[in-house]
Amino acid sequence: MTPAFHLLPADGAASATRLDxxxxxxxxxxxxxxxxxxxxxIGFSVRYRxxxxxxxxxxxxKDLGLELTWTLIPLLLFxxxxxxxxxxxxxxxxxxxxxxxxxxxxxQWMWKAEHRGGRREVGELHLPLGRPxxxxxxxxxxxHSFFVPAFRIKQDVVPxxxxxxxxxxxxxxxxxxxxxxxxxxxxxxxxxRIVVQPPAAFARWLTAGPRQPxxxxxxxxxxxxxxCSGCHAAGSTxxxxxxxxxxxxxxHLQDGRALTADEAYVxxxxxxxxxxxxxxxxxxxxxxxxxxxxxxxxxxxxYIRESGHDERAARP
Amino acid sequence: MTSxxxxxxxAEEGATAATSYLTAxxxxxxxxxxxxxxxxxxxxxVSITLFFCLGGIAAALIRxxxxxxxGDLVSADTYNKLFTAHGVIMVWLFLIPSIPSVLGxxxxxLMIGARDLAFPRLNLASWYLYLAGGAVILWALLAGGVxxxxxxxxxxxxxxxxxxxxxxxxxxxxxxxxxxxxxxxFIVTVHTMRAPGMGWFRLPLFVWANYATALILVLATPVLAxxxxxxxxxxxxxxxxxxxALGGDPLLFQHLFWFYSHPAVYIMVLPAMGVASEIIPCFAxxxxxxxxxxxxxILAIAVIGFLVWGHxxxxxxxxxYAGMVFSLLSFMVAVPSAIKVFNWTATLYKGRITFPAPMxxxxxxxxxxxxxxxxxxxxxxxxxDVHLSDTYFVVAHFHYxxxxxxxxxxxxxxxxxxxxxxxRMYSEAWGRLAALVIFAGFNLTFFPQYLLxxxxxxxxxxxxxxxxxxxxxxxxxxxVTLAVGYLLPLGYLAWSLRYGRxxxxxxxxxxxxxWQTTSPPPPHNFAQPPVVVRGPYAYTDGAP
Numbered sequence: 001m002t003p004a005f006h007l008l009p010a011d012g013a014a015s016a017t018r019l020d021x022x023x024x025x026x027x028x029x030x031x032x033x034x035x036x037x038x039x040x041x042i043g044f045s046v047r048y049r050x051x052x053x054x055x056x057x058x059x060x061x062k063d064l065g066l067e068l069t070w071t072l073i074p075l076l077l078f079x080x081x082x083x084x085x086x087x088x089x090x091x092x093x094x095x096x097x098x099x100x101x102x103x104x105x106x107x108q109w110m111w112k113a114e115h116r117g118g119r120r121e122v123g124e125l126h127l128p129l130g131r132p133x134x135x136x137x138x139x140x141x142x143x144h145s146f147f148v149p150a151f152r153i154k155q156d157v158v159p160x161x162x163x164x165x166x167x168x169x170x171x172x173x174x175x176x177x178x179x180x181x182x183x184x185x186x187x188x189x190x191x192x193r194i195v196v197q198p199p200a201a202f203a204r205w206l207t208a209g210p211r212q213p214x215x216x217x218x219x220x221x222x223x224x225x226x227x228c229s230g231c232h233a234a235g236s237t238x239x240x241x242x243x244x245x246x247x248x249x250x251x252h253l254q255d256g257r258a259l260t261a262d263e264a265y266v267x268x269x270x271x272x273x274x275x276x277x278x279x280x281x282x283x284x285x286x287x288x289x290x291x292x293x294x295x296x297x298x299x300x301x302x303y304i305r306e307s308g309h310d311e312r313a314a315r316p
Numbered sequence: 317m318t319s320x321x322x323x324x325x326x327a328e329e330g331a332t333a334a335t336s337y338l339t340a341x342x343x344x345x346x347x348x349x350x351x352x353x354x355x356x357x358x359x360x361x362v363s364i365t366l367f368f369c370l371g372g373i374a375a376a377l378i379r380x381x382x383x384x385x386x387g388d389l390v391s392a393d394t395y396n397k398l399f400t401a402h403g404v405i406m407v408w409l410f411l412i413p414s415i416p417s418v419l420g421x422x423x424x425x426l427m428i429g430a431r432d433l434a435f436p437r438l439n440l441a442s443w444y445l446y447l448a449g450g451a452v453i454l455w456a457l458l459a460g461g462v463x464x465x466x467x468x469x470x471x472x473x474x475x476x477x478x479x480x481x482x483x484x485x486x487x488x489x490x491x492x493x494x495x496x497x498x499x500x501x502f503i504v505t506v507h508t509m510r511a512p513g514m515g516w517f518r519l520p521l522f523v524w525a526n527y528a529t530a531l532i533l534v535l536a537t538p539v540l541a542x543x544x545x546x547x548x549x550x551x552x553x554x555x556x557x558x559x560x561a562l563g564g565d566p567l568l569f570q571h572l573f574w575f576y577s578h579p580a581v582y583i584m585v586l587p588a589m590g591v592a593s594e595i596i597p598c599f600a601x602x603x604x605x606x607x608x609x610x611x612x613x614i615l616a617i618a619v620i621g622f623l624v625w626g627h628x629x630x631x632x633x634x635x636x637y638a639g640m641v642f643s644l645l646s647f648m649v650a651v652p653s654a655i656k657v658f659n660w661t662a663t664l665y666k667g668r669i670t671f672p673a674p675m676x677x678x679x680x681x682x683x684x685x686x687x688x689x690x691x692x693x694x695x696x697x698x699x700x701d702v703h704l705s706d707t708y709f710v711v712a713h714f715h716y717x718x719x720x721x722x723x724x725x726x727x728x729x730x731x732x733x734x735x736x737x738x739x740r741m742y743s744e745a746w747g748r749l750a751a752l753v754i755f756a757g758f759n760l761t762f763f764p765q766y767l768l769x770x771x772x773x774x775x776x777x778x779x780x781x782x783x784x785x786x787x788x789x790x791x792x793x794x795x796v797t798l799a800v801g802y803l804l805p806l807g808y809l810a811w812s813l814r815y816g817r818x819x820x821x822x823x824x825x826x827x828x829x830x831w832q833t834t835s836p837p838p839p840h841n842f843a844q845p846p847v848v849v850r851g852p853y854a855y856t857d858g859a860p
Contacts, residue, residue, distance in 0.1 A: 005783040009772045019699055023770070026697065030690035037661055037686055041679065044664035045671070048600070059666035061603040061853075070658045071651060078647040078693070085697030086640050092702060093636045108476070142472040143566055145631065145706060149772025152703040156632045158567070159471065160560020163633040176781065180706040180774045182465050184476060185392050188777040 012150035012175050012196060013167045015092065019152045022084055029077065092153065092165050095262065097248065099134035099166050102127070103215075103298045106137065106144040106157040108183060109190035114295065116302060117206050118214040123192040125177065127169050128202035134166045136263050138294050145181035148194055154180055162264040169196040219303025222296050226288065240285070241278045247305045252279040266301045336739065336836040351436035352839055357422035358737070359443050364410050364418065365806075367450060371405035372802065374398045379761075379795040382788045387779035395778040396463040397479065403466025404484060408491045409450050411718055412580065415587035416533075417446070417498055419729045420526040422737060424502060426830035426837065427520050429511025429846040434504040442497040449490030456483035465776060467577070470558035470569040474550040482551055485544045492537045492544075495583075499533030502526055511829070513848035517611070520828055520852045521604060524611045525590025528618035532579045532586075536622070540576035543569065570632055574625035582621040584718050585685070586614060588725030589656055592678050595732050596660050598826045599675040600667030603853040605659045613652035613659075620649040630701045639698055646696035653689050657682060672824075673747025677728030680755045684720025688713055691766065709769025712762045720758050727754070727805060734809065735819030739836040742816055746808040754801035760794025827854050 011017050047054050102125070105112045114120045127133055137146055139159040146165075147154040150173075155165040179190035197205060213221075223229055231240035246266065252258045254277040259265060268275050270292065273285035292300070337354045341347070347355060377398050381389040390398065421439065425432050433439050456462055462484045464473040473481050506519070506527045519527075546557050547569065556562025558569040597604045604610060626634060626642030660682050669675075691713045695701050704710060734742050764787040773784045780788070822831040833842050 005771065005786060007767055007771055009770075015699075019703060022697065022700055023694065026694055026700070030693060034686055034690055037657060038683065040661050041664065041682070044661070044667070045669055045679075048664065048667045048669050050601075050668050050670045054666075056666040056668070059602065062606045062608070066662075067606050067609050067655070067659075071655055074654045075648075075651050078650060081693060081697055082644055082647045085699045085701075086643060088699030089630070089639065089643075089702065090636060092699070142476050143469060143632075147706070147772075147774060149703070154631045154702050154705055158560075158633045160566070161633060176772065178772070178774045182396075182469070182472070182776040184472060185396065185463070187396070188387065188392065188779050 009149040009152075010171065010173065010175065011152075012148070012169055012171050012173065012194075013152065014170045015088065015167050016150065016152040016170075018088055022081075022088065025084075026081060029081070092167065094166065095248075095260070096132050096134065096166050099132040100128075101134050101136050101263075103295075103302075104135050104137040104146060104157065105140060105294050105298070106146070106179070106190075107140040108142065109179070109186035111146075111177060111179075111190070111192045112295075114215060114298065115206060116215050118212045118218065119206050119209055120212075124195060125192065126195045126197060126202060126205050128199045129169055129172050129196050131199060132166060132168045134164055136162050136164045136298070138162050138298075140294055142183050143181050144179045144183050144190065147178040147180035148175055149178070150175035150194070156181055162262075162267060164263070172196050172198060215299045215302035216306035217303075219299035219301070219306075222292075222300050223303050226292065226300075228300070231285070238284075239281060241281055243304050244307055247301075251276075253277060254279050254281070254283075263298075263301050266304060267297055270297065270300070335838045336834065337839045338739070338836050340839045349440075351432070351440055353421050353425055353433045353436065353439055354737075354837065356439050356443055357418050360413060360417040360421060360446070363443075363447060363450065364413055367405050367409035368802075370454075371402050371410055372799065374402035374405065376795060376799060378402060379792040381778065382780070383792045385780050385782045385785050385788075392778045393463060394461075396465075396776070397457075397461035399776060400462045400465050401457050404453060404462070404488065406718075407466055407580070407584075408488050409446075409453065411584045411722055412491075412495060413446060413498075414584075414722065414726050415591060415729065416502070416526055416529055416583075417442075419522075419591065419726070419733065420502065420529075420587060421498075423733065423830055424505060424523060424526060425509070426736075426833065426841055427523050427828055428506065428509060428514050429829050429842065429848065430505065430509035431840045431842070433501045434509055435501050438497050439501055442494040442501070445490050445494035445497065449487045449492075449494060451487075452490060453484055453487030456480040456487060459483065467573060468544075468547060468569075469573075470547065470550070470566045471561070471564070474547060475554075475559050475561070482548050485548050489541055489544050492541050495533045496537045499530035499537070502530035503534065506530075511846050511848055515848075517608065518848055518851045519611075520590075521593035521607070521610055521614070522587075522590035524614050525586045525593070528614045529583050529586045532583050532618055532621070536576045536579040536583075539572060540580075543572040543576065546572075567629070567632055567634060570629050571625070574628045575622075578625040578628065579618075579621050581714070581717065582617055584722045586617060588681060588685070588722040589614065591725040591729040591732075592660060592681055593656075594826075594828065595674050595678040595728055596663050596682075597853045597855055598732075598824050599672065599678075600664050600669050601855045602663050602665075602667040603855055605662035605665075606655075607851070607853065609655060610659055613655045616652040617649060620645060620652070624649055627696060627701070630698055631705050643696055643698045643701075647693070650689065650693060650696070657686050657689070671748075672731075672744055673742070673751055674728045674732035674824075676748055676751035677724050677731060677754075680751060681721055681724040681728060684716050684724060684755075684758065688716025688721055691716065704769055706775055707769035708765040708773045708775055711775050712765035712769060715762045715765070720762070724754070724758075727751075730805070730809070732824070733830075734812070735823045736830060736835050736837070738813060738816075739819050740812045740816030741819050741823065742812040743808050746804065750801055750804035750808070753804065754798060757794050757797030757799075757801045761791050761798050762794070764788075764790045764794070827852060 103114045112122050113125045137157040139157045144157040146157055151167050153167050155163050175194040177192035177194050231238040232243050246261050249261050251261050271289040274283050277283045337352055459480050463479045464477050549555050550557045556564040558564040558566050593604055624646045626638055627646045630639050768787045819835040821835050829846050
């Protein structure tokens with residue numbers, strides 16, 4: 001990586017360009033206000049310095065109209081900037097069905113990633129150019145934060161829950177990955193490399209490396225080993241919810257709530273089965289908290305996601 | 317110089333000095349058991365100056381380490397302990413007590429025409445609590461330090477850090493009680509001890525600002541106390557409150573912590589606004605523009621400031637909709653801050669302006685506070701905060717508010733009221749020089765940090781990629797300049813205690829009640845209880 005300094009980090013994602021426009025717009029707005037104020041302060045200081053003969057008649061100690069003006073104009077400008085910032089923020093967290101999930105597990109002091117095909121990496125993250133990705137992240141110990149300045153994105157990675165953020169890499173290259181939330185002694189060393197490749201090269205990279213089963217295949221093994229299939233398999237006699245095509249489905253709960261099933265919901269259902277009981281079912285499932293590791297949980301969730309795809313593909 | 321010698325010198329000036337609060341007792345005991353708000357203010361002044369020096373040494377070591385990309389001066393652990401020490405000391409042992417406990421303590425009773433604060437013993441007790449808290453924090457630092465950052469984020473602070481977290485928490489808890497008692501004292505004093513004729517809208521804005529600050533101190537600090545106790549319980553007894561491995565919620569800690577620590581920012585900056593609102597009208601020889609708007613803006617900041625804590629958590633995993641509400645409210649709180657800057661500027665219009673040291677410090681405050689406030693808008697804008705959060709942009713932003721803003725205003729206030737407090741004039745030339753050096757050094761230190769932050773430099777990094785070095789070197793050079801700037805007032809102000817020209821009662825021809833009594837004031841402030849017949853800032857343009 002070249003050590004040359006650029007004030008604007010390279011824009012490696014579509015969202016980065018939009019964000020730079022917002023920053024530039026704000027810079028112009030606040031810069032104009034700051035310069036105007038500075039100009040007025042210096043101007044008044046010179047013109048009305050103690051020795052000057054400037055006209056001082058008619059000075060007022062209050063002016064309601066003036067004060068309302070400089071209350072309301074900033075208020076309206078602020079609302080505009082607020083709306084712009086909020087719209088772009090929402091886009092980062094919108095659930096895009098087309099986005100490929102990539103799973104990130106952070107721990108003191110390294111980044112681990114796993115792709116759906118089963119390829120794993122440590123301290124690096126390979127991503128395809130021009131394809132939307134959705135990072136699903138969790139931590140094994142303390143809070144970390146996934147920060148790629150070139151994408152202008154940052155998301156805290158919190159133990160005990162999934163956080164997710166979506167973006168589309170728009171320029172091939174290598175970029176810094178930083179941990180942005182202080183996480184202990186080697187915090188400054190918890191860095192890594194983001195490699196954005198054209199889709200063909202990325203596909204080659206995905207299949208290269210040691211052969212290992214895909215996440216879903218590993219998840220299927222775990223699904224049986226932990227005994228999930230005993231109740232949740234199609235032929236089971238136990239009254240348990242069907243998991244086929246669960247991710248993205250609307251789920252109605254016993255207490256009247258409804259939610260859209262995402263990774264966090266499945267995770268909670270495995271570790272805290274009494275939290276969100278599905279309508280029409282007894283809360284009989286035992287908790288698997290402390291028994292299933294973070295990476296295994298992600299594999300099981302991938303298996304559940306994949307099983308839905310197979311089902312849909314099998315239908316005529 | 318011993319105080320006895322100084323008192324002797326003052327005694328030679330005649331009867332006025334002989335009856336001042338400084339000469340009311342000569343022994344160490346008379347100082348340590350005093351119930352005079354003016355003496356307690358001086359006790360605070362000495363102690364917060366000591367802690368400022370300690371926090372400043374930590375900052376100097378941090379900037380020295382960051383002059384090179386490699387982590388070569390201190391180890392990573394030491395670096396983490398240095399920035400934690402810097403934050404804890406500067407926030408709780410310097411900034412929060414700075415203006416309220418020193419200038420506020422000294423001036424609030426004088427400004428409203430009272431003999432003392434409502435609870436003089438409680439006032440002394442808060443100083444002892446503060447000192448005890450400071451001692452415990454110092455103990456934690458000497459015993460090996462704390463490496464969590466001043467924010468004590470969980471579960472790192474509860475289950476993963478191997479440093480003296482609980483000791484540091486105990487120290488912060490004690491200083492918190494000191495804050496609460498000071499706040500309570502100010503509130504009761506303003507409500508019950510105003511001189512005849514001193515209606516609410518005749519209060520100087522400095523009193524309004526400290527009153528609003530006191531409300532925040534009393535309402536927010538108990539939440540901090542509760543949060544720190546919960547943290548200690550989890551750390552000591554493994555009760556799951558914040559650590560998900562024990563069944564807790566780490567974001568709960570952040571919500572509780574920032575519910576205090578965001579209003580705490582206003583604890584640091586509202587009193588600074590109060591100081592500026594006294595100094596600018598005095599040296600512009602004009603009434604402050606839009607007095608009522610200014611008073612309402614202070615209250616608005618104090619109230620809305622309670623509702624914006626979630627803007628520290630836009631990328632924490634907090635709900636997206638919560639983020640949107642907190643962002644909107646953060647823009648709302650910027651409106652009254654903007655009003656204040658506009659009104660100070662308008663106060664200069666058609667004035668008869670002079671530029672002694674207090675005015676230079678205050679104009680510096682307005683400029684730096686404006687830059688800090690405007691860059692706050694970048695952080696309040698949700699999508700931009702996703703990029704800028706936890707980078708040097710944030711570091712630059714809050715140093716512009718707290719150091720560029722609050723410390724400049726504190727120094728402005730110290731110079732402005734120095735003649736009243738000590739009965740001596742400081743050297744005007746040195747004062748102006750120091751104001752300029754500090755202003756230049758401050759900008760050189762912190763402006764490059766905005767650029768570093770946008771370029772992607774994360775905060776709390778012991779070592780960093782080489783491309784960031786140039787800006788870090790500039791920032792470190794600025795820190796050296798700033799350090800020299802801060803040492804200057806220590807020197808010439810101390811010098812003035814012995815060699816300064818004796819101060820007249822009202823050297824600035826200012827209108828506040830505090831200027832109607834002698835310099836330094838007698839033990840009970842006023843020979844005759846004052847009667848107030850007009851509003852503050854009755855400066856008339858043109859008249860000398």
